[in-house]
Amino acid sequence: MSLDTSKIADTNKDRPATAKKPNRAGAVAGWADDRLKLGTLTKVFARKVFPDHWSFMLGEIALWSFVVLLLTGTFLTLWFTPSMSESAYEGSYTQLRGVPMSDAYASTLHISFDVRGGLLMRQMHHWSAMLFIAAMFVHMMRTFVTGAFRKPRELNWVIGSVLLLLGILEGFAGYSLPDDLLSGTGLRIADGLVKATPVVGTYMSFFLFGGEFPGDVIIPRLYIIHVLLIPGLLLALIGAHMLLLVFHKHTQWAGPGRTEQNVVGYPMLPVYAAKAGGFFFMVFGVTALMGALLSINPIWKYGPYDPSxxxxxxxPDWYMGIAEGLLRIMPNWETHIWGITISWNVMIPGQIIPFVLFGMIIGWPFLEQWVTGDKREHHLLQRPRNAPTRTAFLAAMVTVYGLLWAAGGNDILATHFHWSLNSITYFMRVAIFVIPPIVFYVTRRWCIGLQRQDNDRLLHGYETGIIMRSAEGGYTERHLPISEASAYTLTARNRDEIHQIESDVDENGVAAPDTRVARIRAKLSRGMFADNVQKPTAEELEEARHHAEHEHELETGLDHPAAGHEFDDHQLRDAGDVPLRQH
Amino acid sequence: MTDNLPETTHDDHAGVAMQEPIPDPGLPAHEWRPTDVDPKAEKRAERQVAGLFVLAIVGAIGFIVSYIAFHVGDNPDTIGNLGASNVALGVCLAVTLLAMGAGMIQWARKLMADHEIVEMRHPASSSQEDREAAVSILQTGLEESGLGRRPLVRNTLLAAGGILGLLPVIMLRDLGPLPGDKLDHTIWDLDTWNAEMKAWWATQNRTLQRVVRDVVGTPIKVTDLEIGDLVNAEPEVLFQTNPDTQAPLVEGTDLLVDKSKAAVILHRMLPSDIVSSQTLNWSVDGIVCYSKICTHVGCPISLNERTTHHLLCPCHQSTFDLADSGRVLFGPAARALPQLELTVDEEGYLAARRDFTQPVGPSFWERG
Structure with missing residues (x-):
């Protein structure tokens, strides 16, 4: 064993010349480590590897907009008065001077017109709320469509879903606070939804509003929910979400050297610290730009709330759009029986369907796992085309969402496009059942088509654009093999297995228990996976390679790089240049 | 490190080992960036990053200057209706933040080491050994506590915990009063009035409450309305003051609560256009009066189709026929708009003969 003596000065002294001077940072770190074992933590986490892909940034947008929400929201609390006590407005906004209004509305006007930067913070707060929820949605779709929710990440999927739901509730509570005409109308609708609850609806409404709507307690109650209760839950769940992310390590895309057993990427320190930190400032900056240049929720134009x-x-804000759409297209069913009223027209769209849709999304990973019986961990992402049924399901859900969203703006559509409001509503009532299945079918076939194309590229290579004419006068297009790395990436996926029931009866000829369940499972498995195109086997690839070599032999002599391009600008460079592309 | 990655066979599910058609070629070799090999490019990147950070400083100074220079005041209409202060502060803040962000990212991309690192994954589960140890620890705990052997202790504890959980629920009782029959009446009903209102009423020497214009509170004569007119109206008591104290009889929250139930609309049409006999009987010279509160979820209804006598709710587009008992023509509302029986009082002003005969606004369970 030889010592590295390069750092030791060539004197005869007994101490290395580069001995570290005790410095302040080191002392602080030592002090902290003595108490917190930070050294070990740093060793484990500071060089933690994160894989790189643009789509992994979507969740980060949600995280950073949440931070922006906390910062701007804290600023707003310094002036906002969550009270419904009334007084005449005396602030800077002349048009409303002397108008009686709640303290909540007056203080929101105060923030907008009498606090420097107040309007900016209000608008940034509102914009980042919209970004927060939008980013969660898109992040969730990315997670869904790439199968990132599979074992061991199902719990994080559930946590993420709950975060989305809480985010929407938080947003609703937030935009109800200014007590302006628009937010009051939103609360009025919420009151109608609550009252439609069977048996206890009226009591719930009276307890929520502290008496008859609108009462004088809903704003302070929503305020504490908005600034303490839900943000606390959000923080805790975001913490859990991130902890699980670190514990499971991030998923990655398949590729040369990127397998189920490893994670390849850049280290936390310094690359991701700088990139993610920089990205926080980018999100913050974009929000600031939006707050500066895009007016949002100009409450001074709406006036104070008046229930008449x-x-x-x-x-409502965009994320409430589907609830709004559901309410609008629901037929007016109501039952009056035994002296009671059951408002199907409000209960079904307001209290049942949103949670059914939410349940379908939250439950899909568990359904898929049950059908496949797959108990393995998955860390490689699936391309959307390689899970056609899942991708098609998402496309159908997005369609439902889009249709309901459009239905939620049926009056806007009617006035902007001069369409009949009634026709739009009737159309939506049918479309919501007809269009999503069509989208499902088309997306599924589309995915399967793309899978076929992948196999074509693997087996026959890519299309070079060079047309060959044979001695007989027939024309063919030259195909050349794709690179080894691309070929490996295309094949780095699992084969789907179709679950079969072994037998309806057990060994004694008696109907086996749970046959019905097994039958459903087998049927689902067939439906979900039977049409998928599997990657070629080694033999098929070998055969295709033989075939291609044979073709090339036939084409020898014709095979020189300038073929067909003698007289135009598209001169190939050298004979050694093939393959033309690296795909 | 990349060379000794295991050659994986992912398809060993159910014991069927299938060979991967193409072996993993392993991580591609690292490629140097221009900034790694060209000192000029490196210097340039360094200047770019520093330049961005300087820009961030400039933006922050601009923010401070704007904070002092611009007043928010009462004029939000400068610079594209956005307010000069808002735009200046926001743009400066955005420049600072974006420049900082861009600088950090440029630094990471161009100058920090870009070697990809491989980290191995480990199963999320604990080892079999640990699992067994955990189970035995839990079992020991269970046994030592005697939870299984002493059902009396266990069950009484569960009962105590359950009832303890009930306490917070009970404590929520005072969140609000019980509904009683509050939703069945509105302030159109003179019996719901408090003593102060009744004292004022006693001075009026009238028997019927007038239907007055919203906002201003002026009473309405039949001749004030043209055919096709729609007027927002309220009960007159909402606009009256106590003759002694000059304070409004109804104000604040009470006013909002009463408005949310008692608001009405008046609409005048040709008496011959009226379809239902009740609507005709409850009208005065073609003037009908309906609750303004939608029977769907309670939005105030206000969009009038002048010629058809249809009234449209702007929230969810339920449409009601004012010529025919307020019946629902379209949309999600299930029930007709409640009609208010109209008449003229001693001095010829429009007045309500009595309260609505049914609860107004959104449906609720006990509504019947």
Whole structure:
């Protein structure tokens, strides 16, 4: 064993010349480590590897907009008064001076017109709320469509879903706080939804509003929910979400050297610390730009809440759009029986369907796992085409969402495009059942088509664009093999297995227990996976290679790089240049 | 490190080992960036990053200057209706933040080492050994506590815990009063009035409460309305003041609660256009009066189709026929708009003969 003596000065002294001076940072770190074991933590986490892909940034947008929400929201609390006590407005906004209004509304006006940067913070707060929920949605779709929710990440899928739901509730509570005409109308609708609850609806409404709507307690109650209760839950769940992310390590895309057993990417320190930190400032900066240049929720134009007033074209924030659409297209069913009223027209769209849709999304990973019986861990992402049924399901759900969203703005559509409001509503009532299945079918076939194309590329190579003419006068297109790395990436996926029931009866000829369940499972498995195109086997690839070599032999002599391009600008470079592309 | 990655066979599910058609070629070799090999490019990147950070400083100074220079005041209409202060502060803040972000990212991309690192994964589960140890520890705990052997202790504890959980629920009782029959009446009903209102009423020497214009509170004569007119109206008591104290009889939250039930609309049409006999009987010279509160989820209804006598709710587009008992023509509302029986009082002003004969607004369970 030889010592590295390069750092030791060539003197005869007994101490290395580069001995570290005791410095302050080191002392602080030592002090902290003595108490917190930070050294070990740093050793484990500081160089933690994160794989790189643009789609992994979507969740980060949600995380950073949440931080922006905390910062801007804290600023707003310094002036906002969550009270429904009334007084006449005396602030800077002349048009409303002397108008009686709640303290909540007056203080929101104060923030907008009498606090420097107040309007900016309000608008940034509202914009980042929209970004937060939008980013969660898109992040969730990415997770879904790539199968990132598979074992061991199912719990994180559930946590993420709950985060989305809480985010939407938080948003609703937030935009109800200013107590302006629009937010009051939103609360009025919420009251109608609550009252439609069977048996206890009226009591729930009276308890929520502290008496008859609108009462004088809903704003302070929503305020504490908005600034403490839900943010606390969000923080805790985001913490759990991130901890699980670190524990499971991030998923990655398949590729040369990227397998189920490893994770390949850049280390936390310094690359991701800088990139993610920088990205926080980017998200914050974009929000600031939006707050500066895009007006949002100009409450001074709506006036204070008055339950006898409303403006045409009232719209909730975008994420409430589907609830709005459901309410609008629901037929007017109501039952009056034994002296009670059951409002199907409000209960079904307001209290049942949103949770059914939510349940379908949250439950899909568990359904898929049950059908496949797959108990392995999965760390490699699936391309959307390689799970055609799942991708098609998402496409259908997105269609449902889009249709309901459009239905939620049926009055806007009617006035902007001069369509009949009634026709739009009737159309939506049918479309919501007809279009998603069509989208499902088309997406599924599309995915399967793309899978076929992948196999074509593997077996026959890529299309070079060079047309060959044979001695007989027939024309063919030259195909050349794709690179080894691309070929490996295309084949780095599992084969789907179709679950079969072994037998309806057990060995004694008696009907086996759970046959019905097994039958359903087998049927689902066939439906979900039977049409998928599997990657070629080694033999098929070998055979295709033989075939291609044979073709090439036939084409020898014709095979020189300038073929067909003698007289145009598309001169190939050298004979050694093939393959033309690296795909 | 990349060379000794295991050659994986992912398809060993159910014991069927199938060979991967193409073996893993392993991580591609690292490629140097221009900034790694060209000192000029490196210097340039360094200047770019520093330049961005300087820009961030400039933005922050601009923010401070704007904070002092611009007043928010009462004019939000400057610079594209956005307010000068808002735009200046926001843009400066955005420049600072974006420049900082871009600088950090440029630094990471161009100058920090870009060697990819391979980290091995480990199963999420604990080892079999640990699992067994955990189970035995839990069993020991269970046995030592005697939870299984002493059902009396266990069950009484469960009962105590359950009833303890009930306490917070009970404590929520005072969140609000019980509904009683509050939703069945509105302030159109003189019996719901408090003593102060009744004292004022006693001075009026009238028997019927007038239907007055919203906002201003002026009473309405039949001749004030043209055919096709729609007027937002309220009960007159909402606009009256106590003759002694000059304070409004109804104000604050009470006013909002009463408005949310008692708001009405008046609409005048040709008496011959009226379809249902009840609507005709409850009208005065073609003037009908309906609750303004939608029977769907309670939005105030206000969009009038002048010629058809249809009234459209702006929230969810339920449409009601004012010529025919407020019946639902379209949309998600299930019940007709409640009609208010209209008449003229001693001085010829429009007045309500009595309260609505049914609860107004959204449906609720006990509504019947």
């Amino acid at each position: 007033k409303v403006t045409a074209g009232s719209q």
